[in-house]
Amino acid sequence: MFLYHYRDPRSPSRRAHDQAESDNEAVRVAMRRRLPVIYFFGIVPGRYRPFYPAYVVADHPERREFSLDLTELGARHLDDLASDAPSRSYRAQIVRSRMHQARFREAVMRAYQSSCAICRLKRSELVEAAHIVGDADGGEPVVPNGMALCKLHHAAFDRNILGVRPDLRVAIRQDILEEVDGPMLLHGLQDFHGLQLSVIPRRRDDRPSADFLERRWEQFRSA
Numbered sequence: 095m096f097l098y099h100y101r102d103p104r105s106p107s108r109r110a111h112d113q114a115e116s117d118n119e120a121v122r123v124a125m126r127r128r129l130p131v132i133y134f135f136g137i138v139p140g141r142y143r144p145f146y147p148a149y150v151v152a153d154h155p156e157r158r159e160f161s162l163d164l165t166e167l168g169a170r171h172l173d174d175l176a177s178d179a180p181s182r183s184y185r186a187q188i189v190r191s192r193m194h195q196a197r198f199r200e201a202v203m204r205a206y207q208s209s210c211a212i213c214r215l216k217r218s219e220l221v222e223a224a225h226i227v228g229d230a231d232g233g234e235p236v237v238p239n240g241m242a243l244c245k246l247h248h249a250a251f252d253r254n255i256l257g258v259r260p261d262l263r264v265a266i267r268q269d270i271l272e273e274v275d276g277p278m279l280l281h282g283l284q285d286f287h288g289l290q291l292s293v294i295p296r297r298r299d300d301r302p303s304a305d306f307l308e309r310r311w312e313q314f315r316s317a
């Protein structure tokens with residue numbers, strides 16, 4: 095269950111108070127009428143990711159909070175929730191993971207100024223937040239386990255065509271280095287072999303952690 099705090103007035107004025115109360119009342123109406131609402135999850139101040147449909151399933155006036163169901167299973171009331179608890183808890187895990195990934199992407203993009211760490215490409219539609227140690231291998235969605243990579247370098251990294259050494263140098267797998275093909279292979283991959291990462295976060299705490307890099311480097315070497 096996700097909690098949504100009541101809206102509080104932004105200023106002590108009567109008008110702000112009434113506005114906040116009427117917003118809270120609107121949420122109550124959605125609960126009573128069992129209407130779906132859109133939940134805007136805050137990624138960073140001023141940036142949100144919408145979750146839809148969200149259902150308001152309970153009101154807790156003593157804590158000034160509402161409980162929301164974001165599992166898309168169409169919960170109408172708390173009483174219904176117990177019946178499909180396993181699929182509900184699985185769906186809730188997916189929603190939580192989406193929330194973490196959204197914050198991870200934002201934080202990695204910020205640390206790398208939205209540029210691919212390998213080639214500097216800065217076209218945000220083509221740049222992604224890559225995990226150094228993958229999700230499935232227990233890699234957490236935290237900046238020191240991330241790198242901003244363009245789609246080509248992300249895919250090459252995930253498939254062990256390209257590796258990043260613990261000293262932040264790029265390595266291209268031997269068979270790929272020996273391959274002869276067009277300019278994309280040459281300039282897109284082979285030319286980066288042995289070079290230092292092009293973009294490294296300014297803040298030390300944001301840089302790839304040696305631990306994660308070493309774990310991942312071992313995987314690359316045994317590929």
Ligand SMILES: [Zn+2]
Binds near residue numbers: 212243245246
């Ligand atoms: Zn790139």
